[in-house]
Amino acid sequence: MDVRKVSRLLLGLALIPLLSEAAGKCERLIVTGSPDAPPYLWRDPANPTHLIGASADLLQHAAEELGIKVEVLYAGKRSQAQDEVRTGRMDMLLDAPLTLAGLNSLDYIHPPLVRNDYLVWTRKDSALHYETPADLHGHTGALSEKARLTESFDAFAQRQLTLKPQPGLTQAFQKLLLGQVEYVLAGRYAGMATAQTLGIADDLQAHSQPIDQPGLFLAVSHDSACNEPWLRGQLAKKMTELPASG
Structure with missing residues (x-):
């Protein structure tokens, strides 16, 4: 094998991880959450199939910077929304409380989107x-x-x-x-x-002293096709950057 063929082979092998990462990037997320939690999340009066609020705005901002399209959809009351994500019919919960039971079906993005x-x-x-x-x-x-x-x-x-x-x-x-x-x-x-x-x-x-400070996390379903290291890592980075940027 001549030097040029060896060079092309080595270049191809070097590009495989980069091509795999690009192919694995998620381009669209279907997201849901509690429909009755203002100011964080509630049904859009103008379009009741969607949810709006501060949490939705924060995720949309982060996803836009990552080049990911996000739809925040109404999936029923809180328990129904959680079931949709646990089963993988939707990709992500916007406002998941961190629980031991939740770890069985969800990957939580740290730090939390909101600390309530x-x-x-x-x-x-x-x-x-x-x-x-x-x-x-x-x-x-x-x-x-x-x-x-x-x-x-x-x-x-x-x-x-x-x-x-x-x-x-x-x-x-x-x-x-x-x-x-x-x-x-x-x-x-x-x-x-x-x-x-x-x-x-x-x-x-x-009274100003909090008695409890639960975090509301982005949580990706174990069964979501978008649940892969690149997405989790980028979202964790954005959740860290957003509070620092105000």
């Missing part, structure tokens, strides 16, 4: 003094059934706190204003949005 500060909300005229979770012992609170706490805090709350589950944050805040509970556990921005919508922002106080 859960605060203690009281009426402004409340005598309840809150600095640590221990201060809530002996007091009755409320929590939306849609809340997604960390597994460790959820276990603590079930053992140590008295919380009345409510269908949603609106009902929890109504219980608080009526004096039927002494505090509400709610996400910082979800609480702000709900209080403003209900016109009760001036009646409530959100």
Whole structure:
């Protein structure tokens, strides 16, 4: 074999990893998530088959820089959306809580897309003094059934706190204003949005020290055709860069 043939062979072998990587890059992601979690995610009133919100905007921004097309679609309530991704019918969840069970079917992208500060909300005229979770012992609170706490805090709350589950944050805040509970556990921005919508922002106080900080992660289905190292690595890089860039 002459030198030129050897050179072409070596060049071809060197290009194989690059060609494989290019071929493996995902060009389109079908994404879903919870349809009732403003300001992060909710159904688009103008196009109810799609979801909009801060989380969708962040992913669209990251994906555009990677040259990937993204569709954020409504797949039903939260449990239905999770099933669509677990089974691989959709590629990714936008707002997956990190759980041991989830690791069986999902690859989580670190760091989280959003870290959701859960605060203690009281009426402004409340005598309840809150600095640590221990201060809530002996007091009755409320929590939306849609809340997604960390597994460790959820276990603590079930053992140590008295919380009345409510269908949603609106009902929890109504219980608080009526004096039927002494505090509400709610996400910082979800609480702000709900209080403003209900016109009760001036009646409530959100204590600044978070009681829990669950992360909401991008999570790719094990069965997604797009679940490959290049995509996971690039998304992890973008999730690291976005907070630093503001």
